[in-house]
Amino acid sequence: MALIAASLPVTPAQSSAGAIAVPLCSGGAISIPLGDDPAPLPEPCPLKACHAGSCRKQFDRSQ
Structure with a gap:
């Protein structure tokens, strides 16, 4: 019976x-x-939700 229904x-x-x-x-x-x-158009994302990396705290790697 399922074969008949699947073939429709x-x-x-x-x-x-x-x-x-x-x-x-x-x-x-x-x-x-x-x-x-x-x-x-998509809504612009608020600055606090963006993860572009430019607003993240930068660490000095020479330490």
């Missing part, structure tokens, strides 16, 4: 809001937007 084609359900709703195996769904909308 699974197609995503079309949504009317310009996105495709894809069902997941866990029972949930994910929405994939359609169109050429630009991706939103």
